[in-house]
Amino acid sequence: MSIQSAFSHPHRPMTCQRCAIRSRSLCGSLSDDALGALSSISRHRHFAPGQIIVTEGEPAIFANVVTGIVVEKKSLSDGREQIVSMFFSGDFLGDARRVNSDSTAQAVSPVTLCAFDRNAFEQLMDVYPVLTQSVLDYAMARLENAREWMLLLGQKSAEERVATFLMRLAARQADAGCRHVAAQSIEPGMALDIPISRAQMAAYLGLTIETVSRRMTALRDSGLVAFKDARAVRLLNVDGLKAAAGDNDRL
Amino acid sequence: MSIQSAFSHPHRPMTCQRCAIRSRSLCGSLSDDALGALSSISRHRHFAPGQIIVTEGEPAIFANVVTGIVVEKKSLSDGREQIVSMFFSGDFLGDARRVNSDSTAQAVSPVTLCAFDRNAFEQLMDVYPVLTQSVLDYAMARLENAREWMLLLGQKSAEERVATFLMRLAARQADAGCRHVAAQSIEPGMALDIPISRAQMAAYLGLTIETVSRRMTALRDSGLVAFKDARAVRLLNVDGLKAAAGDNDRL
DNA sequence: CGTTGGCTTGAGTCAGATCAATAGACGTGG
DNA sequence: CCACGTCTATTGATCTGACTCAAGCCAACG
CATH class of the missing domain: 2.60.120.10 (Jelly Rolls)
Structure with missing residues (x-):
């Protein structure tokens, strides 16, 4: 490797x-x-x-x-x-x-x-x-x-948490080397690889596995994302996802 | 001053x-x-x-x-x-x-x-x-x-959060100058001054004012603490409070 | 006194947890 | 190849802890 x-x-x-x-x-x-x-x-x-x-x-x-x-x-x-x-x-x-x-x-x-x-x-x-x-x-x-993350854990709803997670992951995967550009380069249709299991997402977001799964499904059903399998997501509506994440500010 | x-x-x-x-x-x-x-x-x-x-x-x-x-x-x-x-x-x-x-x-x-x-x-x-x-x-x-605090916000129940807050505050007020001694010096009967309002406690603990108030009352009713008023607490059962805080580890 | 702000308490609701069942992916061995 | 177990994820049904809405209390203050 x-x-x-x-x-x-x-x-x-x-x-x-x-x-x-x-x-x-x-x-x-x-x-x-x-x-x-x-x-x-x-x-x-x-x-x-x-x-x-x-x-x-x-x-x-x-x-x-x-x-x-x-x-x-x-x-x-x-x-x-x-x-x-x-x-x-x-x-x-x-x-x-x-x-x-x-x-x-x-x-x-x-x-x-x-x-x-x-x-x-x-x-x-x-x-x-x-x-x-x-x-x-x-x-x-x-x-x-x-x-x-304290703001996320203390104040955000389950759906906001999952959306925030996806956005942060996208920002991290998009910047690839220069963390100061970021966010801007998240374009619609971007493929996102979720590197952790649902159980780990739950432990990261302060939720249960079931809630993570349900909220992921909800984001899919509302057309914000699509997925091939549990780990391979495609961002369909970046602005919508940003709104679903709860904060409209910088990245 | x-x-x-x-x-x-x-x-x-x-x-x-x-x-x-x-x-x-x-x-x-x-x-x-x-x-x-x-x-x-x-x-x-x-x-x-x-x-x-x-x-x-x-x-x-x-x-x-x-x-x-x-x-x-x-x-x-x-x-x-x-x-x-x-x-x-x-x-x-x-x-x-x-x-x-x-x-x-x-x-x-x-x-x-x-x-x-x-x-x-x-x-x-x-x-x-x-x-x-x-x-x-x-x-x-x-x-x-x-x-x-991320552990607290992501995993702990309301009562654990309030108990943890009181313990941390006590540790902080007990050390008074040397933060490395701490914890040990929290003795039963210790008077504790809560320097922030219920609303601020709620914002700190990721709860609502009402829940903070209810859990404080519950801690009082179970004999772990007593209070003169909302801001002046006395720690009656430090070990019990530590247990109520959820983690039995160091400080 | 009446008002205001901080705190407590009660009643009802709901988001997320819990419990439970199922499905798919992946290996392993007969 | 198929039967089997395991592991992960999804989905459904139910429950509950914390939130919401609402009322009331008390002290401070003009």
Whole structure:
């Protein structure tokens, strides 16, 4: 799956210089110097679908997602689970400056991570301030996402939640590399691949599987979307979907 | 309300050196040098209860809360509102490295902020890496809080939400300066001051005013808490309340 | 006093949960 | 190839926790 460089070091499957996700990740803003340092403390790790990457309460991980989808979830003692974030290719996964992770990270699809040594990474943050800034940028972006989701979980109806989910997913799949353009490029008829199961959607949206399924059907019946199967959706009416998502503001 | 220094500069009501909240805030970890620089770009600002401090979409603010309570909220076009965080004395309020705020900040009580000039603050972050690290620490703490709240909003019942709110508030009021001790110091009989209205609790917990009121009554009737009035609560059974909050884990 | 704003309480409704059945996709082994 | 079990998704029937609508209480205040 991963793009191998002919010159790659055995434990570093590709040089960071020509990494497929570099421009979209943390590494995009680094100097060659800093990148080299980062490269030397990184190694690729693979995870099978469903495999746990870090458990809540265990030491935090620092890694870029190279390929695949990762979710982070928090759970209650009786088994109820809430997915708190989804990570796509290029996202930085890591609770910098926290000793232990506050949530469990799990691979949803086959995942390749570019993982960094924790201590070495923190030391590198001291040497290269730009790295700290990048990590801060990511943290702020995640915070903004978390807050948007709090609004969704606290105030939106089931149908608004499902519509919002589809729109966000579309924005994420449309931007593909440049997250600042986004939204505009969601054109009608766009095919959308839902990378998670209905159960995971439910855990992400604070609903049950049945309600997710029913609302998906309702969106189909009202002509906003069409689907080939449960995972392959086509957006028929983007404006309508945006309206169904509840907020008419920016993306 | 604020502790005035005899040596204070007209626009800087107290020297940062002897600021009442220094040890609990961002400033606690700074060198005298960095603190001096920060001091020179700060000034105190006052807000009346209900007054808006920043509006969603406007340029972000950088400030420490000196006294009072601030809430941040996000809203939908039809008026539904979700409070996404509460700031107490010593908390750092600011979306570093983001141009515009993603939420509206509002004073709940009379508030004094120690506000920093935005550009100067960002420049200072370049000069003093420790400042960036402190901001990152705050961002990670806020992210963890946001995630815990996502679990609450997505999975917990009304009664669990109210109980969790009371426990978190108690932890926050008990630690008073050192957030790492916390929780342990919540002793039975502890008096708790609820600094926000029922309507704000509802907006924070993703419930209606009526449900908040009913669940508060239910907690009283089951003997977990007692109250003098709507804002003055006494914790009678801390373990019971913890159980009612749904998660038996740390704090 | 009358008004106003915040809080509580009651009665009825409804959106989403729960319980239950079915269908399709996919493997596995006889 | 078909019978079988498993896993995921959909759909139906019913239930219930929280919302809605409405009334009443109390303290603050002009």
